[in-house]
Amino acid sequence: MSPDADVIVVGLGVAGEAIAGKLAEAGLSVIGIEAELVGGECPYWGCIPTKMMIRAADALAEARRVGDLAGSAEVHSDWSLVAERIRSEATDNWNDQVAVDRLTDKGMRFLRGRATIRSTTQVEVPSVGTLTAGQALVVTTGTTSAIPPIPGLADVPYWTNRDAVKAETLPGELLIIGAGAIGTEIGQAWARFGVKVTLLDAADRPLAQEEAESGALLAEVLAAEGIELRLGVGIAKVSHDDSGFTVELADGSSVHGEKLLVATGRKPTLDADTWQALGLTGKPGTLPTDEQLRVGHGVWAAGDITGHGAFTHMATYQADIVAASILGEPIAGADYRAVPRVAFTDPEIGAVGMTEKQAREAGYAVQTGSAQLPSTSRGWIHKVGNAGFIKLVADTDADVLLGATTAGPNGGEILGALAVAVHARVPISTLETMIYAYPTFHRGILDAVRDLRAAQR
Numbered sequence: 001m002s003p004d005a006d007v008i009v010v011g012l013g014v015a016g017e018a019i020a021g022k023l024a025e026a027g028l029s030v031i032g033i034e035a036e037l038v039g040g041e042c043p044y045w046g047c048i049p050t051k052m053m054i055r056a057a058d059a060l061a062e063a064r065r066v067g068d069l070a071g072s073a074e075v076h077s078d079w080s081l082v083a084e085r086i087r088s089e090a091t092d093n094w095n096d097q098v099a100v101d102r103l104t105d106k107g108m109r110f111l112r113g114r115a116t117i118r119s120t121t122q123v124e125v126p127s128v129g130t131l132t133a134g135q136a137l138v139v140t141t142g143t144t145s146a147i148p149p150i151p152g153l154a155d156v157p158y159w160t161n162r163d164a165v166k167a168e169t170l171p172g173e174l175l176i177i178g179a180g181a182i183g184t185e186i187g188q189a190w191a192r193f194g195v196k197v198t199l200l201d202a203a204d205r206p207l208a209q210e211e212a213e214s215g216a217l218l219a220e221v222l223a224a225e226g227i228e229l230r231l232g233v234g235i236a237k238v239s240h241d242d243s244g245f246t247v248e249l250a251d252g253s254s255v256h257g258e259k260l261l262v263a264t265g266r267k268p269t270l271d272a273d274t275w276q277a278l279g280l281t282g283k284p285g286t287l288p289t290d291e292q293l294r295v296g297h298g299v300w301a302a303g304d305i306t307g308h309g310a311f312t313h314m315a316t317y318q319a320d321i322v323a324a325s326i327l328g329e330p331i332a333g334a335d336y337r338a339v340p341r342v343a344f345t346d347p348e349i350g351a352v353g354m355t356e357k358q359a360r361e362a363g364y365a366v367q368t369g370s371a372q373l374p375s376t377s378r379g380w381i382h383k384v385g386n387a388g389f390i391k392l393v394a395d396t397d398a399d400v401l402l403g404a405t406t407a408g409p410n411g412g413e414i415l416g417a418l419a420v421a422v423h424a425r426v427p428i429s430t431l432e433t434m435i436y437a438y439p440t441f442h443r444g445i446l447d448a449v450r451d452l453r454a455a456q457r
């Protein structure tokens, strides 16, 4: 029996859309299957709409800083502008026709439906039947919200990021379980629009995977903006009645609020049958891949499902490798040493590579150096809203950086320089002797390098 296509791509989110488009453009016959919306989580319920919220919330915060710097400003927030922008500009009212057309114009055959992977070459699609790939099966099915097994939670009408992104009006109060990237970004943005936000996390600080200093700084800033933080305490029970949600904590206290957002991480989308169909053993989880993103013979994966960081830039990075690998083109294998992360809070928390703890646990000879932004020229000029720091994590044997954090105004942009340094293993002696423009925030890197050198002496 002849195959139905050279390549079948299951899941047309960020990674699948990029791979299917590249392969179709290169002349392969490609079938792409999507259960929901082509583009996936990022454009419709993730990165883009939440960053529109943050852009608006940051404008409110800056306007409120006028009193300290330039006179006075009366600020009135109006969420309807944000909701309308998300609906019309970001998501086209959650309609993916433009994205579908972009792919079909490249020659891809599009199928809407939830595919079931039957083997390393065969996929079943409702009302279509079984399809066979001749050359490659690409699994790009992403992740969904992980809902923890907290007693009572499954029985209450909690929100995930999807409900928050679709909100036409804001509640008076929002409880958020999870002070990670989603919880802190949405929590701060909504608080700036007047919502009384409570952030709950079992970990003792926000962004618990990042440097301890990042969490401490963010906790201080969020508290100063009126957000209640209940950190380092587990959640015993959740209940809901006409007056809203009650979250009972393990220390015996409780909090009450109108809406409850659960932002406790993501989980991979593959069940046990799919896992077996792909020839894998053990418990289903994220897909194990080699450096060309191969899961096994004729099967590739990319994006969140590979477990190398749930970021759009990871999905697109891996997509390029998958497309080249299938086309037999030369490309460097995946390298995860310098994965950049940015929490788009204010201050932005940028980070790349290893944290100090990770570097020490990996056995490197570690030395750190840091600079506080308010003590730099630009930070001092900036004044209100200048909280932040730059922290470098060095391998003193090799004299290169293993990781870095850039917290502060434009922290995610300043990160760029240090992402290059970690990725390209730029010698610290080079970072020490290059010229940094004055007075920029990134000039703080030089202060942090000098602090590192002083600690080495």
Ligand SMILES: Cc1cc2nc3c(=O)[nH]c(=O)nc-3n(C[C@H](O)[C@H](O)[C@H](O)COP(=O)(O)OP(=O)(O)OC[C@H]3O[C@@H](n4cnc5c(N)ncnc54)[C@H](O)[C@@H]3O)c2cc1C
Binding pocket: 010, 011, 012, 013, 014, 015, 016, 033, 034, 035, 036, 037, 038, 039, 040, 041, 042, 045, 046, 047, 048, 050, 051, 113, 114, 115, 116, 140, 141, 142, 143, 161, 182, 269, 302, 303, 304, 305, 309, 310, 311, 312, 313, 314, 315
């Ligand atoms: C609130 C939020 C904010 C975020 N902000 C950022 C950010 O600022 N920066 C950043 O880099 N990342 C951000 N992310 C993460 C980013 O959205 C993801 O890393 C990215 O979407 C991953 O792309 P993907 O293709 O792996 O998966 P997805 O985008 O999840 O796409 C997977 C697709 O596969 C489809 N699918 C699944 N199973 C099947 C099946 N059996 N058959 C057919 N189709 C199927 C799904 O419907 C989905 O469309 C954010 C995420 C969230 C939730």
Ligand SMILES: NC(=O)c1ccc[n+]([C@@H]2O[C@H](COP(=O)([O-])OP(=O)(O)OC[C@H]3O[C@@H](n4cnc5c(N)ncnc54)[C@H](O)[C@@H]3O)[C@@H](O)[C@H]2O)c1
Binding pocket: 148, 149, 150, 177, 178, 179, 180, 181, 182, 183, 185, 200, 201, 202, 203, 206, 207, 208, 234, 235, 263, 264, 265, 266, 309, 310, 311, 341, 342, 343, 344
């Ligand atoms: N700016 C960005 O790039 C961005 C923004 C949003 C989301 N994302 C991606 O989406 C992923 C998911 O975001 P997220 O914020 O849901 O996850 P996360 O992993 O960043 O944070 C989850 C938080 O929930 C807490 N938690 C887990 N179970 C808990 C429980 N039972 N009780 C109390 N607290 C609990 C954890 O301690 C953690 O702090 C992120 O890891 C990131 O990859 C990226």
